[in-house]
Amino acid sequence: MNEQQESRPRVRVAVVFGGRNSEHAVSLMGAGSVLAAIDRTKYDVVPIGIAPDGRWVLAPDDQRFEIEGEQLPSVNDTGTALALASGGGSLVALDAGTIPESLGQVDVVFPMLHGPFGEDGTIQGLLEMAGVRYVGSGVLASAVGMDKAYMKAVLAAAGLPVGPHVVVRDRDWRLDRGRVLKDIEGLGLPVFVKPARAGSSQGITRVDDLDELERAVELARGHDPKVLVEAAIEGREIECAVLESPGDEPPAASLPGEVVVNDQHEFFDFAAKYIGSDMTLSVPADIPEAVSEELREMAVRAFEALGCEGLSRVDFFYTPSGGLVLNEINTMPGFTAMSVAPQLWAASGVPYTELVDRMIQLALNRPAGLR
Incomplete structure (x- = not known):
């Protein structure tokens, strides 16, 4: 490195993780991988943890945030309290009994957050108001991608195939439960009952008997008062990952991969995803070439229908009749090096460290504000 390169200030990246929702631990695992992968010769890194109570703290930079047995990692809220000042993105230390102190500006935020109050457009709105560039999709795409009911409406309006489903809203469940149950019965059995605005398979139940339905809805309502019930798709x-391209190039789709879950799991649940090794990913998926091309084209259409940026993962069912049904799009997918989207891109020629760098560069080259 020459003297001119040494004197040039490095880009300052704040990696934000944790959050006050049931996907707190999943966020930390992804953040640990990102922190280990970021090129420290190009970037200064500031790790920021959001504690379960919503407090922002300066976090250690040397933690892997791994699951130990069945013990999930969590942000330690004893670190220096932080706030993000608007109008330039300056970090301010807020320790009790001291005068607030600026810790300098941040060039770009890498929000490794999942679920409500992070992946759903809320932190994206905060960063927009603060005038700070950030990795990933904007406010609207994040909000629509988080709310599975609106996501399916947007995808269907774009001409993409989605499965039969019923949206269970809080007021309807409380005041007109009989009609709601009748609507759900019309889907046939089995069905999957899930929170409308959650991820990582939290709060999901497969229902094979109508007697189990109310309990399943109540379980999902423990995560979100709005519930989605989907007809099971055989x-x-x-799955296919989509990555924003630089400049005016169209988004790129990865090779498709097939998720195969151990028989002890009824579906791709939290334990299969994060505890043990109960899932394998076969890349490229063993499907006809024409189906692969159609699936990749549909994944890009879904990405553009929501107005996504950065990286997304699009999940499909390939039916016995040879058709494709789009299940959902995830605007901030699991992001450890062994998560599905990074594995798909690694198999497509973009290794994890390069993927992390590309996402940061895409954010830096994107204008702040409306675009």
Whole structure:
């Protein structure tokens, strides 16, 4: 490195993780991988943890945030309290009994957050108001991608195939439960009952008997008062990752991969995803070339229908009749090096460290504000 390169200030990246929702631990695992992968010769890194109570703290930079047995990691809220000042993105230390102190500006935020109050457009709105660039999709795409009911409405309006489903809203469940149950019965059995605005398979139940339905809805309502009930789709689960391209190039789709879950799991649940090794990913998926091309094209259409940026993962069912049903799009997918989206890109020629760098560079080259 020459003297001119040494004197040039490095880009300052704040990696934000944790959050006050049931996906707190999943966020930390992804953040640990990102912190380990960021090129420290190019970037100064500031790790910021959001504690379960919503407090922002300066976090250690040397933690892997791994699951130990069945013990999930969590942000330690004893670190220096932080706030993000608007109008330039200056970090301010707020320790009790001391005068607030500026810790300098941040060039870009890498929000490794999942679920409500992070992946759903809330932190994206905060960063927009603060005038700070950030990795990933904007406010609207994040909000629509988080709310599975609106997501399916947007995808269907774009001409993409989605499965039969019923949206259970809080007021309807409380005041007109009989009609709601009748609507759900019309889907047939089995069905999957899930929170409308949650991820990582939290709060999901497969229902094979109508007597189990109310309990399943109440379980999902423990995560979100708005619930989505989907008719089970017979088929293989095929996933594809989409990455924003630089400049005016169209988004790029990865090779598709097939998720195969151990028989002891009824579906791709939290334990299969994060505890043990109960899931394998086969890349490229063993599907006809024409189906692969159609799936990749549909994944890009879904990405653009929501107005996504950065990286997204699009999940499909490949049915026995040879059709494709789009299940959902995830605007901030699991992001450890062994998560599905990074594995798909690694198999497509973009290794994890390069993927992390590319996402940061995409954010830096994107204008702040409306675009």
